[in-house]
Amino acid sequence: MSEQSGQELYERIPSRIFDDAQAAVCQIAREIADAIRERQAAGKGLVLGLATGSTPVPLYRELIRMHRKEGLSFAKVTTFNLDEYFGIDARHPESYHRFMREQLFDHVDIPAEQINIPEGMVSREEVFEACQDYENRIREVGGIDIQILGIGRTGHIGFNEPGSGPASRTRLVTLDRLTRLDAARDFQGEHNVPRYAVTMGVGTILDARKVYLLAWGRSKAEVVKAAVEDAPVESLPASFLQQHEDVSFFLDTAAASELTRNKYPWLVGFPEWTPELARKSVTHLSLKLGKPLLKLVDKDYQENGVSELVTEQGPAYGLNIRVFNEVQHTITGWPGGKPDADDTYRPERAKPSLKRVLVLSPEPQDDVLAMAGTLSRLVAHGHEVTVAYLTSGSLGVPDEEARWAADLMREAGGSELATQVLAELDEKSAFDEDSVGLRRFKSYIRRNEARAALQLCGLEPDRIQFLDLPFYENGRYRRFVTGEDDVSELSSLLQSVRPHQVYVTGEAADPSSVQAKSFSVFELAIQKLQSEAWIKDCYVWLYRSDGREWDIHQVEMSVPCSPDEVKRKAQAIYQHRSQRSQIPVLDEEQREVWEQAIDRNRATARFYDKLGLAEYEAIECFVRWHVTQDSAGK
Ligand code: GLP
Numbered sequence: 001m002s003e004q005s006g007q008e009l010y011e012r013i014p015s016r017i018f019d020d021a022q023a024a025v026c027q028i029a030r031e032i033a034d035a036i037r038e039r040q041a042a043g044k045g046l047v048l049g050l051a052t053g054s055t056p057v058p059l060y061r062e063l064i065r066m067h068r069k070e071g072l073s074f075a076k077v078t079t080f081n082l083d084e085y086f087g088i089d090a091r092h093p094e095s096y097h098r099f100m101r102e103q104l105f106d107h108v109d110i111p112a113e114q115i116n117i118p119e120g121m122v123s124r125e126e127v128f129e130a131c132q133d134y135e136n137r138i139r140e141v142g143g144i145d146i147q148i149l150g151i152g153r154t155g156h157i158g159f160n161e162p163g164s165g166p167a168s169r170t171r172l173v174t175l176d177r178l179t180r181l182d183a184a185r186d187f188q189g190e191h192n193v194p195r196y197a198v199t200m201g202v203g204t205i206l207d208a209r210k211v212y213l214l215a216w217g218r219s220k221a222e223v224v225k226a227a228v229e230d231a232p233v234e235s236l237p238a239s240f241l242q243q244h245e246d247v248s249f250f251l252d253t254a255a256a257s258e259l260t261r262n263k264y265p266w267l268v269g270f271p272e273w274t275p276e277l278a279r280k281s282v283t284h285l286s287l288k289l290g291k292p293l294l295k296l297v298d299k300d301y302q303e304n305g306v307s308e309l310v311t312e313q314g315p316a317y318g319l320n321i322r323v324f325n326e327v328q329h330t331i332t333g334w335p336g337g338k339p340d341a342d343d344t345y346r347p348e349r350a351k352p353s354l355k356r357v358l359v360l361s362p363e364p365q366d367d368v369l370a371m372a373g374t375l376s377r378l379v380a381h382g383h384e385v386t387v388a389y390l391t392s393g394s395l396g397v398p399d400e401e402a403r404w405a406a407d408l409m410r411e412a413g414g415s416e417l418a419t420q421v422l423a424e425l426d427e428k429s430a431f432d433e434d435s436v437g438l439r440r441f442k443s444y445i446r447r448n449e450a451r452a453a454l455q456l457c458g459l460e461p462d463r464i465q466f467l468d469l470p471f472y473e474n475g476r477y478r479r480f481v482t483g484e485d486d487v488s489e490l491s492s493l494l495q496s497v498r499p500h501q502v503y504v505t506g507e508a509a510d511p512s513s514v515q516a517k518s519f520s521v522f523e524l525a526i527q528k529l530q531s532e533a534w535i536k537d538c539y540v541w542l543y544r545s546d547g548r549e550w551d552i553h554q555v556e557m558s559v560p561c562s563p564d565e566v567k568r569k570a571q572a573i574y575q576h577r578s579q580r581s582q583i584p585v586l587d588e589e590q591r592e593v594w595e596q597a598i599d600r601n602r603a604t605a606r607f608y609d610k611l612g613l614a615e616y617e618a619i620e621c622f623v624r625w626h627v628t629q630d631s632a633g634k
Contacts, residue, residue, distance in 0.1 A: 006268030010260040012242045013213075013228045015249040017256040021058050021216040021511045024250040028212055029062040032146060033072050045076035045114075047138075049147030049205070050104075051158075052081065052096045054478035054512035055214045056148055060104040067108045074110035078141050080134075081117040082149070082158035082205075086127070086172060086196035088120045092431055093476070094186050095120060103479075118170065118198040131170040131198060138204065147208035151215050154178050155223050155236035159199035166232075166240040168201030185477050189398045189582055202240050211247040213238065215255040217510030218548055224251060225258035254508040267305055273312055275326070280553035281306050282323040283611060287552075292612025293324045328613060330558045335374045335622075336383045336501065347557035347624075348501070348539065355500035357385045358493075362506055362518035363393040364450040365576045366545035369597045371503060372457055372569035373561035374620050379458040386497055387454060388465040390490065390518045391472035392443035394434070399425055401578040402442050417441055433476075443468065445578055453575040456568055467493065471517060478512045482521050491525035498534040503541045507625065515546065526627055541622040549600050549621060552607050556624045560616040561601060569601075569618075570594050 018024035032048070039046045050056070066072040081096060090097035097117050105115060116137055122130045138144060149157050154176045160168060161176040174196055184190040205211065215224050227238040228249060241247045256262055265271040266281060285304055286293045294317075301310035313319050329345040332338070338346060339353035357378050361367035367375065367387055378385050403425050409418035421441045424434075434442070443466075451461050467489055471482040494502075506519030529535055541557060544550060561569065573594035574580075585592055591599065601618035609615040 007261045010229050010268065013247055013249055015224075015228055015251055015256065015259065017251050017253060017262075019253060021214075021252050024214065024216075024252060025059040025062050028059055028148075028214070028250055029066060032063065033066055033070070035146060036072065036074070036077060040073070040076055045078055047078045047080065047141050047143065047145045049144040049149075049200075049208055050079050050081050050100065051148050051150045051214075052083070052099050053150040053152075054510065055150035055216060057103055057479065057512065059148065059214065064104065064107040074108040077110055078114040079110065079116060080138055080144060080200070083197055083199035084118040084120040085194040086120050086198055087194055089431070090121070093433060094183075118200075120198060124172075127172045127198065131172070134170045134200070135204065138207075144208035145210065147205055147211045149205070149211060149213040149238075149241075151213060151220060151223055151227065151238050152176075152179055153182060153219065153223055155227060155238045157202065157205060157213070157238045157241070159197040160202050160205075160237040162235045162237065164202050164237045165234055166206060166243060167203045169203050170198070170200050172196055172198055185396060189400070191583065202237050206240065206244055209246065211241060211244050213241065213247070213249045214251075215249065216252045217513070217516070218254040218257060218508045219510055219546065220255045221258040224249065224255050225260075225263075228259060252511075257508075264305075266308065270308065273309055276553060278309060278313060278319070279323050279326055280551065281309055282319060283327065283552045286611050287607065290610070292610070293320050293327070294612050296320050324612070327552070327555075327608070327611060330555050331560065331608070331613070331619075332557060333377065333560060334381065335557065335559050336378050336381050347622075352500065355383045356497055357383045357501045357503070358497045358499035359385065359387045359503045360490075360505075360518070360522065361387060361389050362515045362545075363391050363396065364389050364446045365393070365453070365573065365579055365593075366505055366515065367503075368453045368457070368569065368572045368576075369593070370505065370543040370545040371559075371620050371622075372453075372572045373565045373601075373618070374503075374559045374622075375454075375459070376457040376565060376568065377559065383501075385459060386463050386465060386499075387450075387459060388467055388493055389447075389450060390467050390469050390521070391514055392439070392466065392468045393446040394439040394442035395472070395477055397442035397445050397578045398582055399428065400582060401445060402438065405445055406441065439473070442578075446576075449576045449578060453572040456572040456575065465493065469518075469521065471521070472514060477514075480512070480514065480517045482517050486521045487524045487528065490521050491528045494525055494529060495532070498532075499538055500534075501539050501541065503543055503622070504625070505543045505545050507542055509546055513546075530627075535627055538627065540625040540627060542625050543620075543622055547596055547600065549604055550623055552604075552611070554623050555621045557622040558604070558608070559620045559622070560605070560614075561618040561620065563617045566598060566601070566618045570598055573597055 036046050081100060084096045088095045118134055119130055151157060154162055159173050161173060180190055180193040183193045187193045226236050232239040232242050261268045271277055285300060286296060289300055296316050298310055298316045301307055301316055310316055330347060332347055336355050337348035337350045339350055341350050343350040359367055402421055406418040406421040409415055420437050424438050447466055454464055469486045469489060471480050471486045504522050506515030509516040581592060601620055604619040604621055605616040
């Protein structure tokens, strides 16, 4: 079986994988530019189908750059956008009309009359006709040449939610709960997110001559895998793209991580059996068969597609013991290193026995979600722990919470800021962004929550820093742009703490997220400090706060939590009251954030138990990031 045919066996849509989103969009932008120029040379125009969401933003930036620097003209380009929220005015900050103007159209030479976006403000009575008219307009210009798509976590393309068939056309649709939850931050609360949208149908999309779907970050990995490898189903509309003759997926490594060629490379070819891959394959086999590591036999390997590994590195028992020991050695109750102990097989160094530890949390709550137990231990073991919140998190505070706090302050005697806040909230319309004062007030709410949470972890308030990085203060969700001022603030903090250990997150997150932006600022800050002596003695530990834990084979430090520590962790997360669901969750399926975090840590502990290691109540996991490498490479 050649590598190519093995891959094709699984992948029903050609997928191109790039190191990062930027490399992918440069390629797509070049292809679009070539197509525009080719048509232009023949005196013709090109019809582009465009998407919204954070995914295509870097593509639009690249096209704008090409327009400015390379003379790429959009004068003969006609565009059709996929969708628009229903009942949302074009001036609304979250309307796709406004999004497209701000992200692309205002910066290139496209004539206004060549721009087409479904209308969100038509009445229910008129909407059917408006949709028909949209379809006619596409037909009249000769159809879409290149369609750009993102993908929602429900597997939607445009707003074709699960249940949309391959023959569906432009129409009014009801938005899925998960889609509305994903948009909740942009709209400051789920209850503000529109319930309906107008979208091109799956059939409309399939009519385009060429389709490019873009996806970045780990949060898209499962849905990408299902669309590319599983049979097409209405519950995952993107899977119908398999029917298209000229479709390609452009993915970054994180979004491609669930594809069989990456997840189980031994099933598509003959991989190089590095220790990490062997660990992955053996732990996977153990969990799949429900057999502890030390009970696996040669036959198990042979019957499950990994006979090559056992032939090369077997017999099974030796391989089992090696992996068992590797996993066992990741477990430590001493995340800061165990003083005076032999540290040959421990994740952290014994010396210095008391370390300077810096925990970087992109927004308040990332820290406790992932590592409240570890944090408490570090404090209890006497290390000099500093927690720094990189951004204020003010955008994540719903107006209702601000009103609650401001009302309380007014009743208790009032303050000028509280009075201003209440006046602003009374007048605020759906179009208005928060004033600087309201954002400041909201950031105080998050500061207080963060202090209360960390107090439960034993940390004194003077060990907490709030950096309020400018990229966040000056930005909006999904549209943050980081700069030199962010990097220099973080590098000054690093330089002043000179930590032996740093905990940080965001390396594989959606590139537009606060976590990913924060991580990129961290990478640049570290680069800047590369020549400092303390950096050579600094261990960087990556944690995950986004609800997606590391795979067992990747983990390099596992910190168990006792039942009491788990309770305290739940309590600590619970202090972030502005981040709890604003509507009581009565649905058993829908777990609150703090419950999800605990579930995850308990699930990790169960994995270790199933592998035949000790049975703990819960486990928090970390992976080491090497200061000299460009990215985690995991
Ligand atoms: C919205 C849009 C889709 C987009 C999806 C993913 O639902 N209607 O076209 O693909 O969001 O958004 P993001 O790119 O921000 O992940």
